Amino acid sequence: MKNIGITALGMYVPERVVRNEDFEGRMGIEPGWIEARTGMRERRFSAPQEFASDLGVKAVQDMLARDPQALDGVDQVIYATCTPDAIFPSTAALVAGQVGLTGAGAFDLSTACSGFVYGLSMARGQVLGGVARKVLVIGGEVLSKAIDQDARDTAILFGDGAGCAVVGEVPDGYGMQDFVLGADSAGGPALSIGHVATQFPNGLPLPAGASMNGREVFKFAVRVLGDSGTEVLEKTGLSNNDVDWLIPHQANVRIIQAAAERFGIPMEKTVVNLAKYGNTSAATVPLALHEAVNDGRVKDGQQLLFVAFGGGLSWAACTMKWWAGAPSLKPAAEAQA
Template identity: 80%
Template structure:
């Protein structure tokens, strides 16, 4: 049986940093209120001319700088995003055309913040089924362009960024072990971005900007992160004590703390970077994973658990044994800051 895992990593965050002070002064909030409620200190916003496809190209460029052969054999691109450049062509196809993969299969996947883990599951299944050999998976957003910047419930939480991974065969004993995927549209009105429809199937009105019921999302997130994490550990046949690193969706520090308590993994084993990037939706897990690999926390043979939740409402969890046998998967692979190529330009 083939063993499927991650064989390359890359990431990109825009240069523009937006601090809490930028919101607190404008919205009349007390200094430190945002960080005390969310754990977020700052986030990145895309510059004019930077779109979700641009961020994806630049994440791939970072990956190629660390591993020039990373895209060799890739025959499918999946881009997990809820902020695509267009309804069609897919943002995945736009990225593929700029990185030398024009002509391969390419599609977008929309499960909001759960998207990257969903896409990893799709990539693994397509490889095991023989449809693809290697898959480039991206998770990226430019939520700053979709937000109502005067909405206190959402504007302060979200940021922009992109992480990418190549999924392919890895040695025996490494790679993905199991997945749990779920969705419940009944909770959709609690966290959504509307588009063509002006109401949900039950008649509730729908807005075309990110809309959130924070209280309901908090309760949902704590429950599904804990439950899905427990379920995938049981499916894999390991205990929470076997987990070396938990990589959760970076939405809110209080949600993460409550969820870790729910399935008994200490915060000391939890990768956190939302203080610097905020909630980047589908990009949170690949950004956190990449940073933990770069700084040496995630090492060869360690047991990882990824848990996410998102709008829809959706959730996903994954277990994997980390393989560090490729250039971009080791601690010394990415100390230098990623270069900033112009859109459409990718070089090793």
């Protein structure tokens, strides 16, 4: 069987920085409360005319600046997002047309915060099945445009950003090993952003904007992150002691701490960057991976474990042996040397 892994990485976050103080003063929130409860200090907001496709294009451009040949052979584009530019055309197609991939297959994937890991699974399957040679997978969001900025329970949590990866063949011994994907619509009312429908299939109302039951989401997240991560390690034939880095969805530092404790993986081996970016939904995993690769934490041959949860309610986990043989997969200091 072919070995399929990540062959290139890129990322982009908007220029505008929104700090906790910007919410605390306006909403009457006690100073320090947001960071204490979430671990977040700031997040990025996109410009008024900057949308998911724009963020995706800039993430790809960042990748190409490090590796001009990164898109060679790419014949499919997957954009994981819950804030697409439009219902159609797909945001993936809009990005493809701007980065020289016109004619490539392109589609959007909607599993919210689990989307990037879902996208890696889809890409691996397409390459293994011979449908594609390489696949560009993007996770990106402009949640600042979808969230009511006066809603205290959600506005403080979410930010904008995008990360991308090219998925293709890698040398023997490297690449993606196993996946666990799941969803349970019964939990949908706990975390949703409405659009066309006005109610769920069970008759419960579907709010037009973002809606979240924080307590229920917290309990769900800790459970499924632990369960899915444990399951994918067992499928791969690994234990928690084999994991060099846990790279989780960046939703809340308390959720990450609880999940890491459940795995028995110390926080010192867990990548956390939500203090800078907040919850960027489908972008959190690629942003965290890119940062850990860029600063030299993630090294060639290390064992990675990705875990994520999101609206749907959905979850995803992946094991991967990291290959660092391409220019954008090396630490920034090494690449500049």
